[in-house]
Amino acid sequence: MKKNPTILDIAREAGVSKSTVSRILNNAENVSPGTRKRVLEVMLKHRYRPNFFARGLGGRRTGVVGVVVTDITNPFYSVLVRGIEDVCRVYRYNIYLCNTDGREEEEKIHIDSLMERKVDGVILASTMLTEHSLADLLERDVKLVLVARLPEDHSSFNFVVVDNVMGGYLAAKHLITLGHERIAYIAGPWLSSPNLDRFAGFRRALGEVGLGVDEKDIVQGDFKMESGYLAGMKLAKSLSSRPSAVFAANDAMAVGAKEAFSELGMDVPHDMSVVGFDDIPLGALRCVQLTTVSQSIYDQGAISGKTLIERILHPDKGGIQQIVLPPKLVVRKTCARVPTREKRGERSGT
Amino acid sequence: MKKNPTILDIAREAGVSKSTVSRILNNAENVSPGTRKRVLEVMLKHRYRPNFFARGLGGRRTGVVGVVVTDITNPFYSVLVRGIEDVCRVYRYNIYLCNTDGREEEEKIHIDSLMERKVDGVILASTMLTEHSLADLLERDVKLVLVARLPEDHSSFNFVVVDNVMGGYLAAKHLITLGHERIAYIAGPWLSSPNLDRFAGFRRALGEVGLGVDEKDIVQGDFKMESGYLAGMKLAKSLSSRPSAVFAANDAMAVGAKEAFSELGMDVPHDMSVVGFDDIPLGALRCVQLTTVSQSIYDQGAISGKTLIERILHPDKGGIQQIVLPPKLVVRKTCARVPTREKRGERSGT
DNA sequence: TCCATTTATGGTACCGCTACCATTATAAGC
DNA sequence: GCTTATAATGGTAGCGGTACCATAAATGGA
Numbered sequence: 088m089k090k091n092p093t094i095l096d097i098a099r100e101a102g103v104s105k106s107t108v109s110r111i112l113n114n115a116e117n118v119s120p121g122t123r124k125r126v127l128e129v130m131l132k133h134r135y136r137p138n139f140f141a142r143g144l145g146g147r148r149t150g151v152v153g154v155v156v157t158d159i160t161n162p163f164y165s166v167l168v169r170g171i172e173d174v175c176r177v178y179r180y181n182i183y184l185c186n187t188d189g190r191e192e193e194e195k196i197h198i199d200s201l202m203e204r205k206v207d208g209v210i211l212a213s214t215m216l217t218e219h220s221l222a223d224l225l226e227r228d229v230k231l232v233l234v235a236r237l238p239e240d241h242s243s244f245n246f247v248v249v250d251n252v253m254g255g256y257l258a259a260k261h262l263i264t265l266g267h268e269r270i271a272y273i274a275g276p277w278l279s280s281p282n283l284d285r286f287a288g289f290r291r292a293l294g295e296v297g298l299g300v301d302e303k304d305i306v307q308g309d310f311k312m313e314s315g316y317l318a319g320m321k322l323a324k325s326l327s328s329r330p331s332a333v334f335a336a337n338d339a340m341a342v343g344a345k346e347a348f349s350e351l352g353m354d355v356p357h358d359m360s361v362v363g364f365d366d367i368p369l370g371a372l373r374c375v376q377l378t379t380v381s382q383s384i385y386d387q388g389a390i391s392g393k394t395l396i397e398r399i400l401h402p403d404k405g406g407i408q409q410i411v412l413p414p415k416l417v418v419r420k421t422c423a424r425v426p427t428r429e430k431r432g433e434r435s436g437t
Numbered sequence: 438m439k440k441n442p443t444i445l446d447i448a449r450e451a452g453v454s455k456s457t458v459s460r461i462l463n464n465a466e467n468v469s470p471g472t473r474k475r476v477l478e479v480m481l482k483h484r485y486r487p488n489f490f491a492r493g494l495g496g497r498r499t500g501v502v503g504v505v506v507t508d509i510t511n512p513f514y515s516v517l518v519r520g521i522e523d524v525c526r527v528y529r530y531n532i533y534l535c536n537t538d539g540r541e542e543e544e545k546i547h548i549d550s551l552m553e554r555k556v557d558g559v560i561l562a563s564t565m566l567t568e569h570s571l572a573d574l575l576e577r578d579v580k581l582v583l584v585a586r587l588p589e590d591h592s593s594f595n596f597v598v599v600d601n602v603m604g605g606y607l608a609a610k611h612l613i614t615l616g617h618e619r620i621a622y623i624a625g626p627w628l629s630s631p632n633l634d635r636f637a638g639f640r641r642a643l644g645e646v647g648l649g650v651d652e653k654d655i656v657q658g659d660f661k662m663e664s665g666y667l668a669g670m671k672l673a674k675s676l677s678s679r680p681s682a683v684f685a686a687n688d689a690m691a692v693g694a695k696e697a698f699s700e701l702g703m704d705v706p707h708d709m710s711v712v713g714f715d716d717i718p719l720g721a722l723r724c725v726q727l728t729t730v731s732q733s734i735y736d737q738g739a740i741s742g743k744t745l746i747e748r749i750l751h752p753d754k755g756g757i758q759q760i761v762l763p764p765k766l767v768v769r770k771t772c773a774r775v776p777t778r779e780k781r782g783e784r785s786g787t
Numbered sequence: 788t789c790c791a792t793t794t795a796t797g798g799t800a801c802c803g804c805t806a807c808c809a810t811t812a813t814a815a816g817c
Numbered sequence: 818g819c820t821t822a823t824a825a826t827g828g829t830a831g832c833g834g835t836a837c838c839a840t841a842a843a844t845g846g847a
Contacts, residue, residue, distance in 0.1 A: 090577070093832090093833055093834085094833060094834060095833080095834095103796075103797085104796065104797045104798075105797090105798090105833090105834080105835090106796070106797060106798075106799095106835090106836090107795085107796060107797080109834070109835060109836090110795095110796090112834090112835095113835080116794090117793095117794060117795060117796085118794095118795070118796085119794085119795060119796090122795080122796085136549075136552070136553045137553075137833080137834070138494070138555075138832085138833050138834065139493070139553055139554045139555055140490045140491075140492075140493035140494040140499075140555060140832085140833080140834085141490075141494055141802090141832070141833030141834035141835085142490075142833080142834055142835080143489070143490035143493075143802095143834090144488070144490040144491055144494055144801095144802045144803065144804090144832090144833080144834070144835090145801090145802055145834065145835050145836080146802065146835095147835080149490075151533075151554075154534075158519070159509065159515045159518055159519050159522070160512070160515050160516055160519045160718075162510070162512070162515075165509045165510050165512075165515040166510055168509055168534070169508070169509050169510045169536065172509070172534065172535070172536050173536075179550070181533050181535075181550060181551075181554060182533065182534055183501075183531050183532065183533060183534075184504075184518070184522065184532055184533075184534040185522075185531075186519065186522050186523075199486075200529070200531060201531075202486070203486045203487075203489055204489045204501075204531060205488075205489055205490060227440065342722070345724075346722070346723040346724060349723065349724065350723060368510075369719060369722075372692070372696070372719075372725075373696040373699065373700060374695075374696060374699065374724045374725060375722075375724065443802090443803055443804085444803060444804060444805095445803080445804095453826075453827085454826065454827045454828075455803090455804080455805090455827085455828090456805085456806095456826070456827060456828075456829095457825085457826060457827080459804065459805060459806090460805095460825095460826090462804090462805095463805080466824090467823095467824060467825060467826085468824095468825070468826085469824085469825060469826090472825080472826085487803080487804070488802085488803050488804070490802085490803080490804090491802070491803030491804040491805085491832090492803080492804060492805080493804095493832095494802090494803080494804070494805090494831095494832045494833065494834085495804065495805050495806080495831090495832055496805095496832065497805080788847100789846105789847090790845105790846095790847095791844100791845085791846085791847105792843100792844080792845080792846100793842100793843080793844070793845090794841100794842080794843070794844085795840105795841085795842075795843090796839100796840080796841075796842090797838105797839080797840075797841090798837105798838085798839075798840090799836100799837090799838090799839100800835105800836090800837090800838100801834105801835090801836085801837100802833105802834090802835085802836105803832105804831105804832090805830105805831090805832090806829100806830090806831085806832105807828105807829090807830090807831105808827105808828085808829090808830105809826100809827080809828075809829100810825100810826080810827070810828090811824105811825085811826075811827090812823100812824085812825075812826090813822105813823080813824075813825090814821105814822080814823070814824090815820105815821085815822070815823085816819105816820085816821080816822090817818100817819090817820085817821100
């Protein structure tokens with residue numbers, strides 16, 4: 088028989104009609120066991136696979152979802168995508184991968200392309216879109232799950248995030264417990280909800296013990312390692328008086344900062360404590376040992392994948408799904424008890 | 438008009454036939470400029486996008502390629518995929534991403550799924566398949582490009598690889614120049630062509646100066662960091678007499694080994710020199726500074742993507758494309774000149 | 788036994804697009 | 818002016834499935 092048998096070829100060889108074969112493909116009832124067995128055998132014999140496009144043409148599910156991330160090269164997203172892929176596999180779903188580099192324009196182009204390819208749903212990690220653009224998407228009846236970053240008004244979307252406020256709080260609390268009173272913050276872009284929330288939690292913890300954050304101790308970064316390095320340099324070089332600890336809005340920047348400190352001959356943690364956020368694999372490296380706030384990235388991927396596909400498979404079952412995961416403090420070796428007042432005095436005059 | 442206009446809707450509104458609209462979609466000639474403009478305007482007005490499935494049903498190109506990697510979480514593959522994705526974007530191609538975890542069975546399942554979805558081509562990174570299974574694929578007229586790892590007989594496939602033999606040679610040469618005479622090798626799986634070739638080059642360089650590799654100095658790993666750590670431990674603990682340098686078949690293992698050495702109080706590079714292979718971002722970290730052999734992973738991705746799509750777009754133009762990229766030694770800070778004979782004598786008795 | 792109901796199957800009209808052929812309008816050649 | 822290319826368009830049959838209706842056979846209750 089020809090290389091790519093069609094449903095008609097199978098039907099003919101099994102001596103039934105296309106309809107019957109179609110029924111078997113879709114495990115409909117009302118097919119006698121004998122017929123089913125016979126047809127199945129013919130299918131197996133010819134390695135028959137129904138044509139994906141012919142199926143999709145009917146306007147039904149395609150078994151494909153789109154995954155839009157900032158940059159797969161970033162370990163945060165690669166772990167996330169891995170989580171998504173793993174659950175997709177069990178549902179026999181495929182994923183289209185798209186990188187945006189954080190550019191809204193790219194994101195829109197990719198989404199258009201995904202729509203054109205009639206994906207059943209889309210997972211948007213760290214979306215740059217406003218709730219307005221997103222709502223637009225929903226109207227074109229694509230299932231949608233947001234991960235890691237939310238638009239301002241996210242009340243009507245499915246999402247999976249960590250409790251960033253809680254995470255920031257945990258980080259600050261840890262440093263406070265170690266006696267730190269002046270803690271710097273290496274920020275991500277202020278448009279980004281994770282940055283905003285982490286800072287809010289951080290500030291709250293400080294506020295609870297009567298501390299505050301001086302504006303001088305907030306250094307702007309962009310979530311990338313290099314910006315953390317630069318921020319670390321800046322912080323370290325304010326020699327007359329500097330903080331004894333720093334909380335970075337993510338691990339990449341925390342590692343960058345730590346490198347800056349080491350390079351300047353400072354000892355982490357004794358001269359400067361560092362806390363990050365994310366718990367990327369790199370932080371666990373024996374030469375890094377970063378104390379950080381873990382947000383189980385893989386789980387977020389897996390959960391968002393599962394949420395999306397369940398929503399696709401059972402569109403009417405259940406309303407909006409909004410999942411907020413608890414963060415967890417992971418204590419490694421970049422934080423130390425603050426030096427006694429005298430010792431600190433010798434060094435920084437604070 | 439309805440949410441998803443069809444070619445017929447556009448045709449009607451523009452006062453032409455489906456055929457004419459179809460011609461314009463496929464930029465065929467034989468359409469008068471006036472008509473073309475009018476139809477284009479109607480399309481734009483309704484944000485018309487031709488239905489992907491209806492198009493694919495005709496048995497033509499789908500604009501999708503499959504990318505099969507071992508594990509996207511591994512920085513080698515995420516950089517590779519990024520390279521692929523970037524060129525796909527300019528061709529307006531989408532990619533399906535698949536992870537196999539290096540399991541042949543998974544790889545086959547994924548490939549079947551890709552075939553079913555009628556991808557125009559497939560990029561197989563580090564394939565576990567034999568030339569036999571691969572040839573099978575070619576017969577189903579899928580365009581194929583292999584990256585990073587080749588089956589034994591690869592004469593009939595398109596591929597993009599680095600010159601691994603040359604890379605191994607470069608690494609060894611560097612160590613030899615620094616005076617090392619006993620160099621250990623942390624191996625990847627012996628079924629893997631990169632491992633085999635790197636070892637071959639390594640051995641050749643040693644042979645050229647009359648040196649050899651003792652079997653005791655070859656430690657088995659699996660390309661993952663943990664196995665490198667274990668290997669490093671094993672190497673370091675042969676206290677009576679140990680090599681002065683180690684070449685690891687990839688960076689992940691090199692970093693793992695380095696960590697083991699540091700943990701045991703050895704000083705890298707002065708007690709032990711380490712060279713890796715790949716040049717993953719992690720190696721550039723200030724606290725790692727791994728001397729390694731760079732194989733421009735991103736470029737490999739970009740080149741393999743371009744090769745694949747060009748092959749799809751112009752199937753008859755040109756034969757098999759086999760690209761072997763030159764590796765480059767990247768000297769950072771994990772190698773030192775070998776201690777003088779007396780000093781080494783104190784330590785290891787060699 | 789007969790009619791109603793259920794169960795198993797066949798027939799066919801789409802889904803939205805492209806390929807190919809048919810048709811017309813226009814230009815060119817003599 | 819009439820024939821013959823050439824350009825611009827329309828008409829329609831698939832591509833390989835699914836959905837829905839029709840039919841035939843089997844079952845069952847009165």
